[in-house]
Amino acid sequence: MGAAPAGARAGAAIDRVRPVSLVELPAGRTAPDGSGRAVPHVRIAIVGTGFAGLGLAIRLKQEGIEDFVLIERADDVGGTWQANTYPGCQCDVPSHLYSFSFAPNPDWTRTYSRQGEIWNYLRDLARRHDLHAHIRFGHELTGATWDEAHARWHVETSRGAWTAEVVVDATGPLSHPQVPAIRGLRRFPGTAFHSADWDHDHDLTGERVAVIGTGASAIQFVPRIAGEVGQLHVFQRTAPWILPHTDRPTTRLERRLYRAFPLAQRIVRSAVYWSRESFALGFIKDQRFMKGAEKIALAHLRRQVRDPELRRKLTPQFRLGCKRVLLSNDWYPALTRPNVELVTESIREIRGRTIVLSDGSEREVDTIIFGTGFHVTDPPTARLVRGRDGRTLAEAMSAGIQAYLGATMGGLPNFFKLIGPNTGLGHSSMVFMIESQLRYVMDALRIMDEQQIATFEVRPEAMTAYNAQIQSMMPGTVWMSGCASWYLDAAGRNTTLWPDFTWRFRYRTRRFNTRAYELRRRADLPAPAAAEAAA
Ligand SMILES: Cc1cc2nc3c(=O)[nH]c(=O)nc-3n(C[C@H](O)[C@H](O)[C@H](O)COP(=O)(O)OP(=O)(O)OC[C@H]3O[C@@H](n4cnc5c(N)ncnc54)[C@H](O)[C@@H]3O)c2cc1C
Numbered sequence: 001m002g003a004a005p006a007g008a009r010a011g012a013a014i015d016r017v018r019p020v021s022l023v024e025l026p027a028g029r030t031a032p033d034g035s036g037r038a039v040p041h042v043r044i045a046i047v048g049t050g051f052a053g054l055g056l057a058i059r060l061k062q063e064g065i066e067d068f069v070l071i072e073r074a075d076d077v078g079g080t081w082q083a084n085t086y087p088g089c090q091c092d093v094p095s096h097l098y099s100f101s102f103a104p105n106p107d108w109t110r111t112y113s114r115q116g117e118i119w120n121y122l123r124d125l126a127r128r129h130d131l132h133a134h135i136r137f138g139h140e141l142t143g144a145t146w147d148e149a150h151a152r153w154h155v156e157t158s159r160g161a162w163t164a165e166v167v168v169d170a171t172g173p174l175s176h177p178q179v180p181a182i183r184g185l186r187r188f189p190g191t192a193f194h195s196a197d198w199d200h201d202h203d204l205t206g207e208r209v210a211v212i213g214t215g216a217s218a219i220q221f222v223p224r225i226a227g228e229v230g231q232l233h234v235f236q237r238t239a240p241w242i243l244p245h246t247d248r249p250t251t252r253l254e255r256r257l258y259r260a261f262p263l264a265q266r267i268v269r270s271a272v273y274w275s276r277e278s279f280a281l282g283f284i285k286d287q288r289f290m291k292g293a294e295k296i297a298l299a300h301l302r303r304q305v306r307d308p309e310l311r312r313k314l315t316p317q318f319r320l321g322c323k324r325v326l327l328s329n330d331w332y333p334a335l336t337r338p339n340v341e342l343v344t345e346s347i348r349e350i351r352g353r354t355i356v357l358s359d360g361s362e363r364e365v366d367t368i369i370f371g372t373g374f375h376v377t378d379p380p381t382a383r384l385v386r387g388r389d390g391r392t393l394a395e396a397m398s399a400g401i402q403a404y405l406g407a408t409m410g411g412l413p414n415f416f417k418l419i420g421p422n423t424g425l426g427h428s429s430m431v432f433m434i435e436s437q438l439r440y441v442m443d444a445l446r447i448m449d450e451q452q453i454a455t456f457e458v459r460p461e462a463m464t465a466y467n468a469q470i471q472s473m474m475p476g477t478v479w480m481s482g483c484a485s486w487y488l489d490a491a492g493r494n495t496t497l498w499p500d501f502t503w504r505f506r507y508r509t510r511r512f513n514t515r516a517y518e519l520r521r522r523a524d525l526p527a528p529a530a531a532e533a534a535a
Pocket of ligand 1: 170174
């Protein structure tokens, strides 16, 4: 990557996109877009090819639905697992659960898979289910506008447009890297990049490197680069809770067993699921359950860090679970290396190559790596989606984003967001939540067909009541116990996490609840739209 300015580089995944040849869509219909251009029309436009987008595409094909397009800004499928190629990238939920229930993989080589293996799993699924004919790589969504007169969406991308009956936003909660606004960063003459956009062409050997952030990604890549760089300064705002990692290679016997008896793997998956579900007790019901885990974490810290001053800096000052709980056996040892410094002073500014701290001290560095997370509560796609009343989703939700079942939002007819507000988890697999929502979307499409429904839109009172209930469950959860975290929006509301057991989410999303929606039948559309809908 060379010496590109940090602000311009970080998060610029689109830069890596290669041109691809376009394959004809299975359905060759066209329809005029807003300006009268004839553009391809599809029943469903899915944006994103991570677990969520691919999962939905697979479910559609299983139901014989071929009339859909998958829009993807990157040059390959995989989402999170395509973008995050930083050293040490690994899931922190056991792989038997962090995978689709309908596509178990008996061949996981570790209990917690590494990035390459998860990415390959997703690429393999896309190949096996013949999804490539539907995917448009290198297409970044630039706008989606609801056309009330024709009851359809106009979908604009960097390289082409569509009209669609239904839009599914599967752009992911952690796909837009966040870089803090530090004075002087843009003028930093060295190399700077975000962990989600790792610069593999840049050689860190012997360099003076700053890592900003000590969250889930940083604790994975810092131990991998600590031995390679000359000097490493790790900038920590708050010390995270770290539990010992139980990751291990799987044995040949286990893999053979799962291949020969898929039921054995399903039993293990189920055991992992229920043991994780029991963790929810501490997160949402009674924080006293966290005390045992805190003792384990503090013993882990004591065992691995002898220096009392360093240990003090690494001792978390909030309840375990309030921020994401992290797993690592090599994070603390990395920080005890002679060439690694843990810096807890805040950054005042960057002057040339020098990072100036609030106490006036300075660190000169060649490279800055941001492990500073993602735009979670302010997703950029919210500014691209324009609903029935002409307002963008961001404008409509300026008081805080919310949705019904994390999937549908008032003012956005025929629109689903996968892994939308209040579907995140601190204790279990996001793939479980994604699968719950896939079932919900598939049920909605079935009902649209059966009842000749042209449009659905969640009723404001249903959305308000649902969110009031979700927010009423937040006080008393560990996430509201007094720490600042990316789970909370600017107003301090938790719009990110599901505050209950995940099986309750599965139960609530088992059917598309038509009573919560304003439905318009095809026959009730104005004449031109009805004719097009029938075509
Ligand atoms: C490093 C890391 C580790 C994680 N580990 C775990 C874990 O162990 N367990 C767990 O449960 N969860 C984990 N997560 C959360 C993870 O994001 C989810 O589990 C899951 O992968 C989300 O899938 P998704 O399809 O919703 O989104 P993503 O995988 O983020 O996919 C979104 C896709 O949308 C595309 N996209 C975004 N914007 C646009 C646009 N404007 N136009 C076109 N395409 C666009 C992106 O390129 C991407 O391909 C982790 C996240 C990260 C970042």
